[in-house]
Amino acid sequence: MIRNKKNQRRKGNSKKDKGWVVKNNRPEEDLGNPLLYYTDEEVEKYSRSGGMRRAQEKIAYRVLELLELDSGKSLLDIGSGPGYTAEVYCSEGYNVTCMDLIPKMISKSKEKGFEAYVGDMKDVGKLFEGRKFDGVVSVSALQWIKGKQEIQRIA
Template identity: 35%
Template sequence: MAPWDGSEYRKVNGLQHWLADRAMSELDLDGVHSLLDVGCGDGRITATIADRLPGATVIGIDPSPRMVSVAPSSDAVSFLVGDVCSMTFDGAFDVVVSFNALHWVLDQHGALTRIASALRRPGRALLVLVCAGERPSLEHTATRVAGAESWRRYFTDFSVPFAHPTPTAWAEMVSDCGLTASDTVVDDLSWDFVSTDAFAAWCTVGFGAWTERLPSDCIGPFVADVIRAYEATTGSSQILRFLQLRARLEKASTVGRSH
């Protein structure tokens, strides 16, 4: 996974904050003494949660050092550089949250297993991620453009850097990883960036897995090609559409499904 730049992310993160705020409105924190935010990004959402939990242990973890470096310093919250699939918080948290980060984790099974392990009983999780649907995603479009004749020389041995599971497949993984779903919702959402330039700026920050392979003078043209190709999906050069899966989970009493 390409490291995200926290300083650049802060300039374009309105969508991510809107999505997190939307999910947090449903977050019940009564009786919570410890919380982990997986894929905390620049830490703004984690700090907001910590403000609602005075005296609690609140930790944000993110694989990008450049994201964690811009996280707000506070006695109320701690930030760590780390990967969800290798974290070792065993039975440490009442709640685990993740807002629009897990679809960048290829090992979904490993991520869910470690999240389940991090929860104490009766712990719960609120996880939000992009899932698969019939409509091509922006990330799928970027990968298709990367395979075009004008770009493919830069993408030899390129591996898809994202995971958009179907809701059904993801629900099966949840059960296999020591969690039970109390509620799962899939929303078809859209975000208007107001201008093509603003959409391109957001893509430039989020396309690190693609653009890290390109010469600097090719990044802008590549992003422009992706937006033009994606316009066939949305009918606009400034609108993003995506399916968002939002799941409330609980730590299961036993791991795995009965057969």
């Protein structure tokens, strides 16, 4: 969203009209399917973006604060992308496993040395059947999941 100053002026800056307009729709709303959005080009763009890296790192540190899990424990990072959040968990001493729907994202995580799997988070139970993790985390990925039924498949 951007603050639309022109629009705000035209409408007299009334308190009722906040003058907010949506600049771009979010890809998860526009496309609905991450496979359509994360083309090879988009994966490259994302995995080279300093801004995205910094944003993911910041959230990952907050996740660790909220999780209150001792260092050395195992974490499953769902929708791990190229591994920005995983790198933070790893640097803080956690044993991280990555999983993501997009094979190219998983290749990037593997290049960084992570144990990483391609899979749909809706099938996470099946994919990791018999395995135990001390924590399961996900940053900026769950917005792709729609509806109660899909959410229940992950929870």
